[in-house]
Amino acid sequence: MHLSTDPYxxxxxxxxxxxxxxxxLFSTYRxxxxxxxxxxxxxxxxxxxxxxxxxxxxxxxxxxxYSFKDRGEREVTLRPEMTPTLARMVAAQRRxxxxxxxxxxxxxxxxxxxxxRGRLREHWQLNVDLFGGDTxxxxxxxxxxxxxxxxxxxxxxxxxxxxxxxxxxxxxxxxLLRLLDRKAKMSREDFEREATKLFPNKKELEMFLNGTxxxxxxxxxxxxxxxxRGITNVRYTPDVVRGFDYYSGMVFEVFDTDPxxxxxxxxxxxxxxxxxxxxxxxxxxxxxxxxxVTMRDFLETHNLLPAHLWPHYSPVTxxxxxxxxxxxxxxxxVATLAGMLRERGIPVAxxxxxxxxxxxxxxxxxxxxxxxxxxxxxxxxxxxxKIKNLASGxxxxxxxxxxxxxxxxx
Ligand code: HAM
Numbered sequence: 390m391h392l393s394t395d396p397y398x399x400x401x402x403x404x405x406x407x408x409x410x411x412x413x414l415f416s417t418y419r420x421x422x423x424x425x426x427x428x429x430x431x432x433x434x435x436x437x438x439x440x441x442x443x444x445x446x447x448x449x450x451x452x453x454x455y456s457f458k459d460r461g462e463r464e465v466t467l468r469p470e471m472t473p474t475l476a477r478m479v480a481a482q483r484r485x486x487x488x489x490x491x492x493x494x495x496x497x498x499x500x501x502x503x504x505x506r507g508r509l510r511e512h513w514q515l516n517v518d519l520f521g522g523d524t525x526x527x528x529x530x531x532x533x534x535x536x537x538x539x540x541x542x543x544x545x546x547x548x549x550x551x552x553x554x555x556x557x558x559x560x561x562x563x564x565l566l567r568l569l570d571r572k573a574k575m576s577r578e579d580f581e582r583e584a585t586k587l588f589p590n591k592k593e594l595e596m597f598l599n600g601t602x603x604x605x606x607x608x609x610x611x612x613x614x615x616x617x618r619g620i621t622n623v624r625y626t627p628d629v630v631r632g633f634d635y636y637s638g639m640v641f642e643v644f645d646t647d648p649x650x651x652x653x654x655x656x657x658x659x660x661x662x663x664x665x666x667x668x669x670x671x672x673x674x675x676x677x678x679x680x681x682v683t684m685r686d687f688l689e690t691h692n693l694l695p696a697h698l699w700p701h702y703s704p705v706t707x708x709x710x711x712x713x714x715x716x717x718x719x720x721x722x723v724a725t726l727a728g729m730l731r732e733r734g735i736p737v738a739x740x741x742x743x744x745x746x747x748x749x750x751x752x753x754x755x756x757x758x759x760x761x762x763x764x765x766x767x768x769x770x771x772x773x774x775k776i777k778n779l780a781s782g783x784x785x786x787x788x789x790x791x792x793x794x795x796x797x798x799x
Contacts, residue, residue, distance in 0.1 A: 399510030406702040414681055415495055418515045421538045422493040430492050432474045438464035440473045443666040444635045453500040467499040471516040480667035488521030507652040507683050518676030528639050529614045531675050535655050536620050543693040552626035553641040555608050569630040635660040650690045655679040703757035706736045707797045713765035715743040722769040729790035754779045
């Protein structure tokens with residue numbers, strides 16, 4: 390029996406092509422968050438299990454965490470989300486930190502879910518959160534940031550919809566909220582059967598099933614504020630309840646409008662009471678999480694990934710230096726040129742295989758490297774090189790590392 394080469398169920402290996410896409414997501418996240426004045430933080434993926442028992446989601450804690458006992462008999466959990474960790478960090482240093490506090494992070498999080506499209510057991514989740522500050526302005530800023538992020542990826546307003554609701558609009562019963570949260574995933578009959586159990590009173594049940602909860606004044610103000618600032622794809626959506634117990638006000642999800650990708654891209658909301666569990670004074674907070682799985686599905690569905698990443702991927706390596714033979718003198722000459730190019734910030738790889746030049750060039754092309762330079766006696770003696778563009782076949786003679794750098798920079 391040999392070992393399987395498959396990764397563990399529901400998690401992914403990131404081969405360079407996938408890692409390059411992830412890197413593109415992260416660098417876009419970082420750029421946009423920093424443009425809004427957010428600072429990056431991080432923490433360990435291990436947390437004491439108690440952190441999630443206090444206030445999270447019953448479903449997540451009892452069915453979806455990876456929890457174990459460490460060698461010292463401590464109960465440990467792989468974080469299923471970042472918000473409790475963030476609340477812990479803010480509570481710990483609340484006296485030193487300056488509010489409003491704008492922070493973001495890109496952690497990997499773990500949930501023992503049934504793997505399916507858009508849902509895995511490990512994903513990378515951008516978290517953007519704002520602690521302190523005026524409620525309407527803070528809510529509007531967080532939604533504006535989410536909106537700007539999608540625009541930074543090239544999305545149009547018609548590609549997505551921002552669905553908002555308010556926890557204060559909804560029944561205050563966690564069992565009811567959980568049922569509403571699962572509504573989209575259930576059949577109408579199952580939903581009604583479960584609702585009947587929660588509402589012994591027939592009239593109340595009718596009201597619940599007909600969706601009696603209406604938009605409140607705060608939500609109207611938020612939607613108007615956003616629309617004044619040019620964000621008009623925001624809809625009041627009573628179905629959006631969110632699975633976590635800690636939300637206390639506005640909640641929202643960003644949805645792909647393409648029916649091929651019917652998953653929430655982002656989810657978040659206001660949580661003003663989460664610091665209670667640490668026994669410290671309240672600090673109002675609002676934020677959201679955005680997973681990499683749904684984000685990549687969205688970008689593929691709408692054909693928004695940049696050309697160097699999709700459908701074919703080109704690595705960042707710009708030039709392959711091909712040596713005509715493996716003699717020391719040739720290899721040293723190649724190494725010297727490679728060093729000069731690297732000093733100029735050009736990513737360069739060296740082919741020291743000694744294979745036929747035609748094969749070396751084909752290999753570079755298969756890897757998606759855009760330029761090659763062949764180095765042999767003539768080049769070594771003259772200090773002149775021919776740089777070949779593999780896409781166009783064009784060859785240019787150059788006599789210095791600076792000239793090479795200029796060509797590959799374009
Ligand atoms: P969440 O809705 O559970 O919220 O997750 C946020 C986003 O993470 C989802 O919209 C989705 O893109 C992605 N996501 C969640 N679970 C999975 C999964 N199993 N596989 C792939 N992607 C997934 C939270 O976690 C809140 N803590 C967000 C938050 C931050 N609220 C306030 N601040």
